[in-house]
Amino acid sequence: MTAHVAPPRQALAPTLTAAFADSVAAHPDGTALTDGADSVGYRRLDHWSGAIAALLRDRGIGPGDRVALRMPPGAVAIAAILGVLRAGAAYVPLDIRNPPARNTFVLEDAATVALIGDPDGCAPPGLPVIGAEQLNALRDAAPPTDPYALPNPGPDDLAYVIYTSGTTGRPKGVPVRHGAVTALLAGAAREFDFRAADAWLLFHSLAFDVSVWEIWGAFATGGRLVVLPHWSARSPEATLRVVREERIGVLSQTPTAFGPLAAAALRAGAELPDLRYVVFAGEKLVPDTLRAWAARHGLDRPVLVNMYGITETTVHSTYHEVTAEDLAGTASVVGRPLAGFHHRVLTPEGREAAPGEQGVLWLAGPQVSRGYLNRPELNAERFRTLTDPEGGPARRYYRSGDLVSRRPDGTLVYHGREDRQVKLRGHRIELSDIEAAVRSHARVGDAVVWVRRYAADDERLVCAYATEDGGDIAARELRDHVKGLLPSYMRPAVHRRLERMPRTVNGKLDRDAVSRLFEAEREPRA
Template sequence: MFQAAFSYQSEPSAGIDLGPGVAAERVARPANGARFDLEIQSFATEAGLSGWFEYDAALFDGPSVARLARAFESLVWGLVADPSRPIDRQPLMSASERDRVIALAGGPRVAWPAAGLIPELLDAAAAARPDEPALRDGERLLDHAGLAALRHRLARLLGERGLGRGSVVAVALERSLELVVSLQAVMAAGAAYLPVDLDAPAERLRDVLADADLLISTADVAHRLGDGESLAACPEWLWDRDGAEIDGFDSAAPDVEILPDDLAYVIYTSGSTGRPKGVANTHRGLRNRLLWMQDAYPIGPGDRIAQKTPYTFDVSVWEFFWPTLAGASLVMLPPGDHRDPAAVARLVRDAAITTMHFVPSMLRLHLAQGEAAQATALRRVICSGEALPRELVQQFHAVFPGERVALENLYGPTEAAIDVTAWPCRAGEDGPVPIGRPIANTSVHVLDAHREPVPLGVVGELYLGGDNVAAGYVGRPDLTAERFVPDPFEPGGRLYRTGDLGRLVDDGGPVAVVEYLGRADRQVKLRGLRVELGEIEAVLVTHPTVAGAVVSARTFGTGDVRLVGYVQPAPGAEVDGAELGSHLRRYVPDYMVPGIWMSVAGFPLSANGKCDESKLPQPDVTPTQRTVVAPRDDLERLITGVWAETLGIEQVGVDDAFFDLGGHSLLLIQVRERLGELLGRELSMVELFQHPTPAALAAHLRGTSTNSAATAGRGRADQRLRARSGQRRADLRRTQHRQEG
């Protein structure tokens, strides 16, 4: 019924009188097994409070329990110091431990030796390697000197039109040479570029373009966007109509002063209210991000980087600027080919790509291509955009054995200059894939609802600080103030509140490892208990048969809320709900295990690439892979009918166990009440637990509970009770350990 216990009592030996000169002393004896997952036994003595922690070694290790003991001690001292303070504001860490957690949340402080912001760094690379290849778009090639000349001419044209610092220039182009030149030129002019989604609905496009001072496009694309009418309230500059104008401008870099906090680019993301919001990122953040990347994954002449990410997603920013900054070459994927795994695999092989990016779902499709393993020049794949399953990491290293190709897992929202954490994915590792350590000059704090640091290993919301934090949302001061808050750990700094859940793990390094656990806004209440759906998903994807998972809380006809596990099986695997339930129970409480499982080929995605849960198939509440034995008399028919009505399913067999059909304790109460009405007698919850099938319950009610059906029912009940209280400890030896206090 419960798996955590706290006991408080007086020291038993204090009241034992053994005569003059003889004293009784309590001696802690090792036991053969822990009674609960976690138990605190405490004793009041004349000297104060003493006791120990008793725990299941299959669920906790010594350092974890030691941290719990320190947290408990901090809590007790806080209660004594200020008993009027609300319990959720009491400290769980000492001052020194709190300082240590804050220190572990910060990435290394680095003063980059390279001078200037991104436009100057691009020019320095062009001056150093003018003749090296810089850009390939089909048959069109540019060296670094040629690319610099084009961006300078267009930047000067923009400056002549009054566009510079504080201006926003929208760009609506297919993937092409002109797209790269346009983005780099806007930044060289001191303005911020705003990429336009060519597939967005007209109303959304109008909202986006309302913030622009100029639209760079082509006649064809502009016509297509507005269905023949211009959607822009600003002037248009079209490459196929006006492109010749740049020939009259000097190819030297424009003399433009750009400051670190000036805007570099604006990317729109969907908003919870349905209104898109424009995230404004600064030169400071972009410079830090790109220089960190060049330091962590150095590239140069001879490297070829694939440009395949749609430019409305912030991953594309490093694809457009990092290769040029480093003197490498950018290879453009033809428009639309990013959706074709075979075309991507051919480009990687034939163009001798050395570094490229995939979101995990696309990486899975890429690895399934025969050409993937033929990419002999490939040295590094960078993953970000969604959670990376461990099974996919293993598949990657099977395709690229010997770690000849590195796999890096990066994390970062649009509101923080592309990425803020990084993790190298090695072969042979197990468990959930971390999102990594904070990169240079950034911090990733895990805070509670009061924006206080939580102890190591404890789940909280991720707050991002440091150079990469965006300026805010364009024209949305209210939303900016809500999501970008003062940094209490860095005077004058700001934190971005991500809405993501995670925890810090101390692995002995100078910077903590961050584990991502899903979204805070997918928190649900289930029978009064708080459930983070992302936590369940994070455990599910560690199972070798699971390629992807989404857990959803669904309301059924009876008004009850149940968890549904949507699972995309790994290649060659099948969804086994019983096996996945057993796997989950090793890590989460029983109430967090879905009662219904659905196998899906893939997940419907929203415009921003996230799973659209509203489009997932309706769950089938009828359990599969079972033989339904029909009721044999009126009593069994009555019981199965009540179960079917309560559970919202069509058919219940006499040998079906209530909890195996997706039932839970609150529904069992409804069954008890309904059966009591129909039978004219009260049933206890103990009776229902002990006789979990209609056949067993009917036999019990007939007064024949000693027969085989009832005996089998009790056996299943005992098994169910053991499962509910400790199934996640199956096959693991229970050992008692004590943390003396």
């Protein structure tokens, strides 16, 4: 395979709003957005988002404010995001699948001043709500008479706050600045050959940070953002049809999602001549997932790229083109950090890990968040200033909690989490969150949750529990209880009662023994 070399590019604008304005100026008649049969050009999206920004400003929303967004991906949601940013505010996306109690916590923790979309019972009394119909009415608005009336955000201004799972049972808000996202895009431009002719698929929820990459990868390069219809998201055949018919050039996937999509493409003998990149993120990439695809399509077109990243370091932090050597092995190679990053791989003793030795990955650079919202203790634990072992300046690092090792050439290999946090279908999940939800049932005494692998591309959350009275709980009753507390991606596929929960000699739950007992029992139909 011939290594891809991206051409040199001009410096990217310092903010997302400026990057969008540059694309409007360069491609005013180009299509910015496709949402089903609906297409929106760059000039029209500029006017529409400007009118939304003016509406927000008229309602007193501006720099420093945070605006919640609870909408499915679509043209109105994208225009709303742009409008919030152009008003100088930051958006806080709420997953529409979350139970109201979880979204209510996010609204209060983020101190949002308004909500755009359907609150579905999560908005506290007095919070202004702006419905989708109000934004739709602005779609054909005339160009602003005074474009300079809107603020001009700077690189250090907040762009969004995305909430991730937390070990204490409550989500953590990660604020990300404009300059962090443009640093990501600038670093990616040195590795990828993105073009204005590329169509990008918006495959992910707006509350999952890969959507930031999908949206701004398109808008910062003058590309076309294609919204995956809601009815297509759960069907690999329907997704494949969209990829083919919309001539998608850049596709972002979790390995779990790509497995069924690749299988559907192979069954159909699909030709995808426009697909130039498949970018993997969100969870560990196992080479098994790619072998059949590579045997059919090769590794040159599309180029398969594995990118490690976390919300706290702005979506993607490393870059690695998958090679034939990778496919012959079993390691999850994530490559090297993007330009601008500094990294350390430290052992539990705090020394630099030797080649081949596992350690925790620490990252520093312009993409690293300034810290969690309202979590000073966690900030002190995760964000630290470290001296340079080679005598350079001290830098502020983020402790990822992910175990990696360096190969002799400096390439990083991902091994997994050092704690019990997992990534499943692109979502970062604290297993303790789920266990706490199951335990909150009045009859549950204890619970253990883990990821069980049923097949190469089929991993699911399973739960073993014990009751206080030793009796069974109806599966539907337990599922309904958890449903009211957790989003769908955090709900176990199977709940199984065990007669006893094994413990270690020091009194802690013996999780390995629990899983063995679970496997020894006959699995009921879910």
